[in-house]
Amino acid sequence: MNMNVNPKQLVTAAANRHRWNSSDIPDQTGRTVLVTGANSGLGYLTSLELARHGAHVIMTARDMDKGHRARANILATHPGGSVELHHLDLADLDEVKAFAGQLLDGKKRVDVLVNNAGVMMPPHSLTRQGHELQFGVNHLAHFALTGLLLPMLREGRDSRVVTISSDLHKRGRIHFDDLTGSRNYSRVAYYAQSKFANVLFALELDRRLAATGLSIKSVLAHPGYSATNLQMSGPSGILKMLLRFGNRFLAQTAEMGVLPQLYAATAPESGSGQFIGPDGRNEMKGYPTVVQPVDAARDKDLAERLWQLSEDLTGVRPDFSGMEDSGV
DSSP states (O other), X not given: OOTXXXXXXXXXXXXXXXXXXGGGOOOOTTOEEEESSTTSHHHHHHXXXXXXXXXXXXXXXXXXXXXXXXXXHHHHHOTTOEEEEEEOOTTOHHHHHHHHHHHHHTTOOOSEEEEOOOOOSOSSOXXXXXXXXXXXXXXXXXXXXXXXXXXXXXXXXXXXXXXXXXXXXXXXXXXXXXXXXXXXXXXXXXXXXXXXXXXXXHHHHHHHHHHHXXXXXXXXXXXXXXXXXXXXXXXXXXXXXXXXXXXHHTOBOHHHHTHHHHHHHHOTTOXXXXXXXXXXXXXXXXXXXXXXXXXXXXXXXXXXXXXXXXHHXXXXXXXXXXXXXXXX
8 A cells, every 4th residue: 555645535536436325324333423404305215214224313403393203213114223313403502412412411421422403694693692693503502512422432432523615615704703793794704604613513522532543533524515405595686596497407316415424324434533425516516525624613712712712602611530441
């Protein structure tokens, strides 16, 4: 083997050569996977495929009626599947903390956390704690949930935190001077901010895990342009009409869009710090491959600033002390 070959190039070549798809998911029997926003779209498909391959899936949903229907559909398709459903409103950090506390009290083991749930381009709105909705749900809630569940992930098998971003992160920046969007809110700009924050967070998490020697992987994924209900649930007016047109004529199916996060969650060769996205032109469509974040997302000082801000805003300070890997 040529030792000068970049391992990421090997992963990319393997993914392209085999055109990795859901049938390539390894047996997940004995693993527990927590998926946020699991009642529809990519979260539902992630839950479906992982249950199909033997994982115990913990689904979370804000709308429990939709959540129960989603769980029932999975079990109807796979009667032997192991799936549980919990209510979780990521727009309320108190509920995020209570949910994590229940899991910790129940001493459940989590092998994979898929930070999937999100909101996209809604009218200007705030979370219960007063944060701009997209930043609060897409970033702050998942930052808090990940930090709180680190002790459970520490006990997992091939543990992973999979954070779902978007190619629109390339247009994002952190509006430190107007985080709530009270002065100059733009649906697209603040969505891009939240997705940019996802990338900064996941890469900083990878650095902090590596510094402790802890064998939890932090992996990013994005679905390209995939037709899901996300584009229809937040936007309105002309923007919604444009996205409806795009979903019909430009987007790939949700079944294709979910592949990068399934790859990130299950493929043995998926490595910490990697970003998995579609291999097609402009990363809009295609099969999973390693893609690159925008250069600004690699700024360690910016990531550190966002991390400290996220701790302050959530009250969650992920504790890596005393968690050095013992080889378990």
